[in-house]
Amino acid sequence: MVDYSKWDKLELDSDDSDDGGGGNASSYPANGAAPRVTRLQGPSSVTIENAGHEPVLSIHGATTSNQTTAANQAAPSRAAASTTRATQALTKNGAREVTFAWAQDERHVHIHLFLPAGARAKDVAVSLSPNGELRVRYCSKSLCCRKLAGDVWGAAPRQPAPLASSKKNEDQDLDMDWELQDLPPSMRPENDEFARCVSISLTKFTGSNLLRTIWWSRAFEGGDEKDVDLNEIAQSTGSGGGQAFAKAWREAQDAFRAKVKADRDNE
Numbered sequence: 001m002v003d004y005s006k007w008d009k010l011e012l013d014s015d016d017s018d019d020g021g022g023g024n025a026s027s028y029p030a031n032g033a034a035p036r037v038t039r040l041q042g043p044s045s046v047t048i049e050n051a052g053h054e055p056v057l058s059i060h061g062a063t064t065s066n067q068t069t070a071a072n073q074a075a076p077s078r079a080a081a082s083t084t085r086a087t088q089a090l091t092k093n094g095a096r097e098v099t100f101a102w103a104q105d106e107r108h109v110h111i112h113l114f115l116p117a118g119a120r121a122k123d124v125a126v127s128l129s130p131n132g133e134l135r136v137r138y139c140s141k142s143l144c145c146r147k148l149a150g151d152v153w154g155a156a157p158r159q160p161a162p163l164a165s166s167k168k169n170e171d172q173d174l175d176m177d178w179e180l181q182d183l184p185p186s187m188r189p190e191n192d193e194f195a196r197c198v199s200i201s202l203t204k205f206t207g208s209n210l211l212r213t214i215w216w217s218r219a220f221e222g223g224d225e226k227d228v229d230l231n232e233i234a235q236s237t238g239s240g241g242g243q244a245f246a247k248a249w250r251e252a253q254d255a256f257r258a259k260v261k262a263d264r265d266n267e
Contacts, residue, residue: 086184090197093233094219095226096187100144101197102219106237109152110201111219113144117195119180124198126178128155134220136198143198146220151205152176177201 038059047058090112094102101112113136115124125137132155136144148155154175178200188195206212215234217227 083184083186087186090184090187090199093215093228093237095228097225099194100219101187104204104216106213108201108203109148109150109216109219110199112197112199114183114194115143115180115196115198116193119196119198121180124178124180126176126198126200128152128176128202130155134200136200138198146223148202149218149221150214150216152202153205154202175203 040059044059049058090096090101090103090110092103092105094104094110099114101114103110103112111134115138119138123139127135129135132148132152134144134146134148135142152175178198180196180198183195183197204214204216206214215230217230218225
């Protein structure tokens with residue numbers, strides 16, 4: 001007959017250390033809390049020794065607790081999500097090209113010209129000519145000298161001339177803003193040729209109708225870049241509703257005029 005009375009004197013305790021390896025870990029904490037789970041992440045060894053009256057569990061090798069595992073798994077996911085958001089921000093309603101990326105919304109267009117790692121703002125010069133030509137220089141070397149595909153404030157040929165004033169128009173500084181920022185890893189080439197970019201924000205010129213939305217199909221005139229799908233942009237942003245309504249209204253008017261003409265011809 002087996003005598004189980006010796007198990008009645010067994011004392012159970014827990015180790016509060018967060019160290020995954022080489023520590024003592026009891027399976028059932030005395031305070032009744034959930035047991036700490038230790039996952040073996042590689043070749044490991046588990047040794048149970050009888051040190052006096054208490055068994056000692058020793059783990060050697062690549063181990064991690066359940067909390068650490070969850071944190072390690074979540075960190076890459078958060079980093080990937082952040083990179084995806086950054087990439088989408090640089091190409092929203094636009095595209096990524098070889099040496100630049102561009103994006104746009106209802107009121108602005110954003111052009112991001114790629115720069116090498118270590119580029120500094122003091123080495124960059126940005127200007128916009130009256131005919132809409134964007135000029136960017138880096139370390140005295142021309143980085144861009146191309147005409148924009150659309151009209152923007154500060155360069156649109158059909159916009160009204162600024163009011164004559166001896167004081168500089170403070171709003172002129174708002175027509176074009178630029179800054180340097182790091183490229184997200186997903187947009188950097190494998191040879192690490194580009195790691196930063198100069199981001200230029202321009203305000204679209206819509207004429208006298210400030211509520212009109214104009215979508216650009218490309219950032220610059222000419223070149224080999226592929227045009228973006230304007231219908232897809234209108235559907236995704238919901239900005240095509242006004243154009244669809246105007247088209248339906250014109251068709252209804254044409255149909256009404258045709259009916260009135262036919263009625264007059266039959267009289």
